[in-house]
């Protein structure tokens with residue numbers, strides 16, 4: 001099939017590499033110069049809403065997907081009237097807005113922290129009942145890797161600045177014991193598959209490492225119930241990832257969802273007989289028949305800011321280094337390392 005991917009970062013790069021043997025033809029739409037995936041497929045360097053490009057995709061490609069969730073909804077809606085767009089623009093519209101996302105979680109009876117919409121400092125004081133240190137303020141849109149979010153007791157000028165440039169939400173800080181994510185996939189014929197949960201460790205809002213699997217039967221089945229409801233709600237096709245906190249009572253609290261393959265699933269290249277990337281491409285082309293349960297305990301470590309010394313790296317046994325070929329920059333995700341072992345205890 002002919003597949004257009006909006007966004008040409010490392011996620012698109014791994015989708016192309018991991019599905020190479022399936023024989024699809026890819027085109028990438030991305031406004032940046034030399035993004036990671038551009039070494040592996042034709043790259044159209046343009047804005048996501050460039051009409052000429054959208055018409056070209058509509059005429060020449062079978063299906064469109066994304067590696068980046070902030071693609072213009074109007075572009076995807078235009079394409080939806082001509083070709084398959086997976087995931088659907090309706091799912092993207094909700095995932096682009098933290099308020100709509102939390103409202104949907106609530107509507108589907110999925111646990112969420114206390115949250116609300118705020119437009120000024122008075123709203124924050126009212127909502128937090130004066131306990132600002134227990135709350136976070138986040139922009140509704142364009143927040144990722146801890147960007148555009150602060151604790152409500154931080155410098156007032158920072159918060160005022162955020163409020164004056166963005167629509168925002170306030171959320172109660174969850175006193176969590178750990179964080180987990182569920183990777184799931186749905187195909188048009190309503191086949192749905194789930195990986196076991198993954199445990200994730202963040203620092204300053206950025207994922208640092210993921211440990212697979214996080215085995216807990218009860219939480220797994222609750223997470224799968226939540227995911228099934230979300231997938232069916234959108235008539236979703238492709239990979240969807242839900243990130244949860246596990247609070248001190250041992251319950252799942254949904255933080256957010258990503259309508260795409262996800263950083264917490266990179267271990268699956270080595271740790272599963274089918275990676276999340278292949279699974280996504282198979283689901284959007286209607287060729288996903290089963291998800292094998294052949295998994296290896298895995299640890300995925302993000303490489304941020306600076307690439308590791310190759311000599312030191314070679315001392316690690318059984319490791320796989322994935323270099324995204326990006327220029328070094330503070331806190332930029334440059335690559336990841338996956339280690340597989342016989343057990344999670346060995347990995348720790």
Ligand code: AMP
Nearest residue numbers: 113144145146171172173174202205256
């Ligand atoms: P987000 O930008 O919402 O994906 O958040 C990134 C990370 O910040 C999460 O994975 C948590 O580690 C932390 N975080 C975000 N929101 C909350 C919250 N309400 N309570 C506790 N930690 C949070």
